[in-house]
Amino acid sequence: MMIKPRYLAVAIGLILSNAAVGAESSPLDIEARLNAMEKRLQLAENRAAKAEARASEAEKQVKQLETRTANNEIQTREVARTAEKTQQQAANVAQRTETLANNEKSTSHGDDGFKFSGYARSGIIMNDSGASTESGPYVTPAGQTGGAVGRLGNENNTYVEVNLEHRQTMASGATSRYKVMLADGQRSYNDWTGATSELNVRQAFVELGSLPTFTGAFKDTTLWAGKRFDRDNFDIHWLDSDIIFLSGTGGGIYDVKWGDNLKSNFSLYGRNFDDLKDDNNNDTRIENYIVTANNFAGPMQWMLSGLRGKNNQQRENDAIQGRSNAAETGFHTMLAYHGDSFYGLREGTSKTALLYGHGLGAEVKALGSDGRLTADANTLRLATYGITPLSKDWSIAPAILAQQSKDRYISGDDYKWVTLNARLIQKITDNFELAYEGSYQYMNLDPRGYNSYNKVSGGFYKLTFAPTFKVGDISDMLSRPEIRFFASYMDWSKDLDNYSSSDAFGTDGFTAGGQWNFGIQMETWF
Structure with a gap:
């Protein structure tokens, strides 16, 4: 049976552990335990991969939100500048209207x-x-x-x-x-007093x-x-x-x-x-x-x-x-x-x-x-x-x-x-x-x-x-x-x-x- 290198350290640890417990364990028991451990590790690896994918997706969404926020700030500043120009134009029109009103009436x-x-x-x-x-x-x-x-x-x-x-x-x-x-x-x-009027x-x-x-x-x-x-x-x-x-x-x-x-x-x-x-x-x-x-x-x-x-x-x-x-x-x-x-x-x-x-x-x-x-x-x-x-x-x-x-x-x-x-x-x-x-x-x-x-x-x-x-x-x-x-x-x-x-x-x-x-x-x- 070939043991994957990445599990070698785990296997050696288990063997040494079993040796310390007792010599009554057989090679078949060790292999079964190794297979169970491998499954658990695969499950853990899958969960980690999914977590990494979710983190990557969240990071992507954050970047998209940051981009939209920056765009909104640019649009807000532009709207403010436009509103300021509109107010100034309205004030100029009001001033001209008042001047004309003063001159004409x-x-x-x-x-x-x-x-x-x-x-x-x-x-x-x-x-x-x-x-x-x-x-x-x-x-x-x-x-x-x-x-x-x-x-x-x-x-x-x-x-x-x-x-x-x-x-x-x-x-x-x-x-x-x-x-x-x-x-x-x-x-x-x-x-009628016209004859004596003092107008x-x-x-x-x-x-x-x-x-x-x-x-x-x-x-x-x-x-x-x-x-x-x-x-x-x-x-x-x-x-x-x-x-x-x-x-x-x-x-x-x-x-x-x-x-x-x-x-x-x-x-x-x-x-x-x-x-x-x-x-x-x-x-x-x-x-x-x-x-x-x-x-x-x-x-x-x-x-x-x-x-x-x-x-x-x-x-x-x-x-x-x-x-x-x-x-x-x-x-x-x-x-x-x-x-x-x-x-x-x-x-x-x-x-x-x-x-x-x-x-x-x-x-x-x-x-x-x-x-x-x-x-x-x-x-x-x-x-x-x-x-x-x-x-x-x-x-x-x-x-x-x-x-x-x-x-x-x-x-x-x-x-x-x-x-x-x-x-x-x-x-x-x-x-x-x-x-x-x-x-x-x-x-x-x-x-x-x-x-x-x-x-x-x-x-x-x-x-x-x-x-x-x-x-x-x-x-x-x-x-x-x-x-x-x-x-x-x-x-x-x-x-x-x-x-x-x-x-x-x-x-x-x-x-x-x-x-x-x-x-x-x-x-x-x-």
């Missing part, structure tokens, strides 16, 4: 496009006899120098302002604004803002030119009196920023006084120019203006006491505080201003509007008002306006007056309130015979009760529109009837001793 911006706004008041007023009566915020003798009294239940005119605007924002970010205002005032109750274009101007080439202090400034009311005028609504009213035709720049909390406005306004007659009875046009620097530091405002009306000194003011010539130059200044509380005491708002003017600047409210002021004229004015809620159903708005003006039209004249006013609002429902207003004005006027006016002194008071309907926020004293029914009682010192034969006091049916006025009025703004 500026109304895509929130404030762009056309805007219509306005103000109006209109009503009827009569006395307790059902007849016409005198009225108006400037009805007293002090009204000729700006002494306003409470307006509630004291107006009989129709006044309308209509504003049309167009705003546009360019692709560069620059803005433009065009505005025109039409206004008309009328005292007739008729529906007028009060404003027509253009603004250019946020010019991208403007940098530093001029970044985000606004240039303007045309006919306009100054942007930063402000008033006491309850008196129908501006605290400062600067207007005319000219140009300027708003919001020159010197720091985070400091900015200035600069402007040049032109106005016209009445023409003068020369020796040949020819008209000489007198133009008044106003240069203004309006400076703001937080809630503080300081305004400084210079005025010049060449040849206006040729104007003469006649009076019983003599004659005075008008001024050719002047200056004006105002220091104001714009509060965000009720004088620091409680919630609300308040504004206070101290104004001084000399020469042509002595008309401190409607700056540059009075050409008869003398070169020595001096005027000092204090104006203040506030608004605050007293409770959820009550609100109050007090105001003080006081002025002294000397050498105003005639050397030695003196006009002193002070107005105290308060409006109180009581909420009844969300659409109905009761309005109460009280005014008192004291005046001491010595015109020195100018325009045949007489020296007078005394007091005036007015009380008004006005049930009011409105659709806006009833707790907001300045929300409009509203419709008022009113009853007003006014009286004044008898001496005031003698101030002038051409003013309201002392006329037939309107003398000291008490006057009742009744009426209805609407007021709106938007």
Whole structure:
């Protein structure tokens, strides 16, 4: 029997093992054992071969998986690059679309496009006899120098302002604004008042803002030119009196920023006084120019203006006491505080201003509007008002306006007056309130015979009760529109009837001793 070499070592081991056990084993037993061992070894070899085949197959599959994974990573990177390109292309398309939209249709911006706004008041007023009566915020003798009294239940005119605007924002970010205002005032109750109409274009101007080439202090400034009311005028609504009213035709720049909390406005306004007659009875046009620097530091405002009306000194003011010539130059200044509380005491708002003017600047409210002021004229004015809620159903708005003006039209004249006013609002429902207003004005006027006016002194008071309907926020004293029914009682010192034969006091049916006025009025703004 031939023993395979690879089993020789095993056979020798078995022989030696059997020899150690005993010599009783025969060669046949050894051969049988060898054959059995060979079978076991073959089985083991087959299992090993199969295991090697499976391992080889697994290795092959791993390599295939690695190949597919690598291919997937390459495809993923390619997809990512493609997506990135697609996003960039989409962004470029969006940018081009936005640019085209900005160039072709500026109304895509929130404030762009056309805007219509306005103000109006209109009503009827009569006395307790059902007849016409005198009225108006400037009805007293002090009204000729700006002494306003409470307006509630004291107006009989129709006044309308209509504003049309167009705003546009360019692709560069620059803005433009065009505005025109039409206004008309009328005292007739008729529906057709063309013969007495005062229709007028009060404003027509253009603004250019946020010019991208403007940098530093001029970044985000606004240039303007045309006919306009100054942007930063402000008033006491309850008196129908501006605290400062600067207007005319000219140009300027708003919001020159010197720091985070400091900015200035600069402007040049032109106005016209009445023409003068020369020796040949020819008209000489007198133009008044106003240069203004309006400076703001937080809630503080300081305004400084210079005025010049060449040849206006040729104007003469006649009076019983003599004659005075008008001024050719002047200056004006105002220091104001714009509060965000009720004088620091409680919630609300308040504004206070101290104004001084000399020469042509002595008309401190409607700056540059009075050409008869003398070169020595001096005027000092204090104006203040506030608004605050007293409770959820009550609100109050007090105001003080006081002025002294000397050498105003005639050397030695003196006009002193002070107005105290308060409006109180009581909420009844969300659409109905009761309005109460009280005014008192004291005046001491010595015109020195100018325009045949007489020296007078005394007091005036007015009380008004006005049930009011409105659709806006009833707790907001300045929300409009509203419709008022009113009853007003006014009286004044008898001496005031003698101030002038051409003013309201002392006329037939309107003398000291008490006057009742009744009426209805609407007021709106938007």
